[in-house]
Amino acid sequence: MSLVDLMTMAKPNLESREKILAKLRGRELVNCFQCIKCTSGCTALKLLELKPHEIIKLVNLGFVDELPSSDIIWTCVTCLKCVQRCPQKASPYHVIMALRNLAVEREAKVPEGYLKAVSQILETGLAETAQKVVTGEMETVDRVCLKLPKIISPKEGFQAVFMKTMEEK
Amino acid sequence: MTRIGIYVCHCGLNIAGVVDVEKVAEYAKGLPDVVVTKHYTYMCSDPGQRMIQEDIKAQKLDRIVIATCSPRMHEETFRRAVAEAGLNPYLTEIVNLREQVSWPHTDEPEKATEKAKALVRMGVARARLLEPLEKRKVTVEKSVLVVGGGIAGIQASLDLADAGFKVYLVEKAPSIGGRMAQLDKTFPTLDCSACILTPKMVDVAKHQNITLLTNAEVTGVKGFVGNYEVSILKKPRYLDVVRCVGCEVCTKVCPVKVPDKFNENLSEKRAISIYSPQAVPKIATIDPDYCLRLKYNKGVCGKCQDACEAKAINFEQQPETIQAKVGGIVLAVGSEVFDASKMAELGYGRFKNVISNIEFERISDASGPTGGKILTPKDGKPPRTIVFIQCVGSRDKRFHEYCCRVGCMATLKQAILAREKISENVKIYVCFIDLRAFGKGYDEFYTRARDMDIDFIAGLPSEIHSAPDGSLYFDVYDKGTNKLLEMHADLVVLGTGLVPNSDLGNISALFHASRSADGFLLEAHPKLRPLETAMAGIFLAGACQGPKDIPDTVAQASGAAAKAIDLLSSGEIELEPLKAVVDKDLCSGCRICESTCPFIAIEMKSEIVNGNETFRAEVIEAMCQGCGLCSSACPTGAITIQQYSNKQVLTQVEAALTEACAEGGK
Numbered sequence: 001m002s003l004v005d006l007m008t009m010a011k012p013n014l015e016s017r018e019k020i021l022a023k024l025r026g027r028e029l030v031n032c033f034q035c036i037k038c039t040s041g042c043t044a045l046k047l048l049e050l051k052p053h054e055i056i057k058l059v060n061l062g063f064v065d066e067l068p069s070s071d072i073i074w075t076c077v078t079c080l081k082c083v084q085r086c087p088q089k090a091s092p093y094h095v096i097m098a099l100r101n102l103a104v105e106r107e108a109k110v111p112e113g114y115l116k117a118v119s120q121i122l123e124t125g126l127a128e129t130a131q132k133v134v135t136g137e138m139e140t141v142d143r144v145c146l147k148l149p150k151i152i153s154p155k156e157g158f159q160a161v162f163m164k165t166m167e168e169k
Numbered sequence: 170m171t172r173i174g175i176y177v178c179h180c181g182l183n184i185a186g187v188v189d190v191e192k193v194a195e196y197a198k199g200l201p202d203v204v205v206t207k208h209y210t211y212m213c214s215d216p217g218q219r220m221i222q223e224d225i226k227a228q229k230l231d232r233i234v235i236a237t238c239s240p241r242m243h244e245e246t247f248r249r250a251v252a253e254a255g256l257n258p259y260l261t262e263i264v265n266l267r268e269q270v271s272w273p274h275t276d277e278p279e280k281a282t283e284k285a286k287a288l289v290r291m292g293v294a295r296a297r298l299l300e301p302l303e304k305r306k307v308t309v310e311k312s313v314l315v316v317g318g319g320i321a322g323i324q325a326s327l328d329l330a331d332a333g334f335k336v337y338l339v340e341k342a343p344s345i346g347g348r349m350a351q352l353d354k355t356f357p358t359l360d361c362s363a364c365i366l367t368p369k370m371v372d373v374a375k376h377q378n379i380t381l382l383t384n385a386e387v388t389g390v391k392g393f394v395g396n397y398e399v400s401i402l403k404k405p406r407y408l409d410v411v412r413c414v415g416c417e418v419c420t421k422v423c424p425v426k427v428p429d430k431f432n433e434n435l436s437e438k439r440a441i442s443i444y445s446p447q448a449v450p451k452i453a454t455i456d457p458d459y460c461l462r463l464k465y466n467k468g469v470c471g472k473c474q475d476a477c478e479a480k481a482i483n484f485e486q487q488p489e490t491i492q493a494k495v496g497g498i499v500l501a502v503g504s505e506v507f508d509a510s511k512m513a514e515l516g517y518g519r520f521k522n523v524i525s526n527i528e529f530e531r532i533s534d535a536s537g538p539t540g541g542k543i544l545t546p547k548d549g550k551p552p553r554t555i556v557f558i559q560c561v562g563s564r565d566k567r568f569h570e571y572c573c574r575v576g577c578m579a580t581l582k583q584a585i586l587a588r589e590k591i592s593e594n595v596k597i598y599v600c601f602i603d604l605r606a607f608g609k610g611y612d613e614f615y616t617r618a619r620d621m622d623i624d625f626i627a628g629l630p631s632e633i634h635s636a637p638d639g640s641l642y643f644d645v646y647d648k649g650t651n652k653l654l655e656m657h658a659d660l661v662v663l664g665t666g667l668v669p670n671s672d673l674g675n676i677s678a679l680f681h682a683s684r685s686a687d688g689f690l691l692e693a694h695p696k697l698r699p700l701e702t703a704m705a706g707i708f709l710a711g712a713c714q715g716p717k718d719i720p721d722t723v724a725q726a727s728g729a730a731a732k733a734i735d736l737l738s739s740g741e742i743e744l745e746p747l748k749a750v751v752d753k754d755l756c757s758g759c760r761i762c763e764s765t766c767p768f769i770a771i772e773m774k775s776e777i778v779n780g781n782e783t784f785r786a787e788v789i790e791a792m793c794q795g796c797g798l799c800s801s802a803c804p805t806g807a808i809t810i811q812q813y814s815n816k817q818v819l820t821q822v823e824a825a826l827t828e829a830c831a832e833g834g835k
Binding site: 033034035036037038039040041042045046051053081082085087088089 | 514560564565566567602603627628629630631632643644645646647648653
């Protein structure tokens, strides 16, 4: 192999790289020219140190063995800004989703917080149940005060829809 | 008795590296009527050409098949060689073994060799049916139409006029000068743009060989190379161009304020105005979309008319169409600057202090809205932090995939100008992806910018925000420090790229000039014919062919002028003999060919047959370009293109299929 990461002595794994590429609709990520717009605008970066441009570069070079078992890939909040703004349509979001799928296939450890969120959705049908919101002035107020509708769980039967979708996939 | 010579070229290893040229030559020996078969390293070289010429004489060859590169590359070379040996040059057939065989099939040498054999077989089949043809000669007009009066059109016009050609220079705007007239300084030498451009503009106006037509557009093009007939529409200026002395008294009394296009709408002018301070010709023009008199009512206003001592104002002026005969056409219609409001995340159009690079030029220019002081548009104060953001609208698959080729250098120049004009108190940052400083003296210019404490951030921001106090801020991740930085700026300058003119579609249709995938006008060959369109006699100069800086534009304009001079200087030109021929007995007079012909080369002539008037198509030989549209459209097969008759083409198809079928039967 022609590349070695001297910090970890890791070598590229082109087979795993192909597996990730196969999970994407296109191969646009190889077009990434590291303009860093994705990371500059990443919602998860400030708190969680997710650097989409690094993930793309690591996948492109084949340094992929560590990625599925890393907590980093679970910190994406799927705001899709990177998808919308990437000038090369390389879409870090889709790569991160592919890595998550690979992680589940390999039965890698999924972070607790993420699993909690998923089970909450499965139980209540909601990602967010808080009835209070934080305003721009950092005040916590009731949604009703801001004339926002109450958050209500979806009608019964949504779990069946979830299960059906998961089986299809 | 036909005697065919076959010559297989190795093209170094370009062909021979994939195709077994010896096998192909050996195979060709067995084809009917083949007398000579040879293969050689470079057929196009002098010894290669001589080999063919000697064989023609010694072996009395009357058909030559050359299996080599694309005919677009060397067909002319080989035809010339064949003609020198005394054979009609149109008895030569080129078989393309490079672009059609070795290059696309590098992985399959055996199959490539088989394909090469098949193509040679087809070539021989066609060669046997080739007929000798003579070139046609037509006289040409020693005059040229130049479309667009930017630096490209100006340079081309001056070169042509100095060489003694009559030039019609047509400019859409009321003054020539184009984009370059809007610029403050030019990279990498920081020459003042107006100082080097204005003298050339004046030269154009004074040159006795140049007819300058400003405020005008080309509306019609007919004819063919050497003999184009063009219609030029002169839009009314609503004043007598001879009487107006450019005193600008009218512009002071006019009550209607209009955004000033020359200043990128950063300031206002009046409905009657002179286009720019250095305008050539320096005469006023009334904007009919704003003038109260022209727009609403014949009775109102008229203040300019009262004020004009020269009595030049004429509200009754009508558009005028001028006809001109020209031999060649130079298209120099330029480009536009990308509209950054399409990239919503950067806030251009929403935030007043986010400006485009062309707007920065006007702010920095001594004749601009701020008199050359760099002030923010929103509050009119000198900025303390300026951030330049690169590749806006360029290298972006959502907008334009190409590199704009001027953005990096324009930004370096503007950053240097800002440093010089606002002194050391200003912080200047450039956010970039790759910094391209590729021209002569350009990288030294980049060094100069770094010497002047301009900071470069390797990374682009995702979005720009405005704080409640109106200041701008954004996050940007810097590759160099691996840090997410929050930047605050008083002025953000977007490195907007160059894009094709919005009316380039019309221009392309009018002149039959094709466009490339990027939307710009397409050159005849990307490397070997960069100054010409595929239409004979129509040349390209400047940014209408692709984004270009000033040095490249001027070089291309002089080149295009030289090409036009080369074409027209002898007063007559030779045309390819390949043209359409009508078999009158088969023609039903349906007129389909007449409507399909892009060159208006088909006329319907009336004839009296058995006492009834019928119509038959007739080809105007001088206009026919041999494109073949009529031939494929003709329902009765009455029109054929010489050298591409149905028989010649179908014989080739048959040759392609016969051996393939035989092998399939094995």
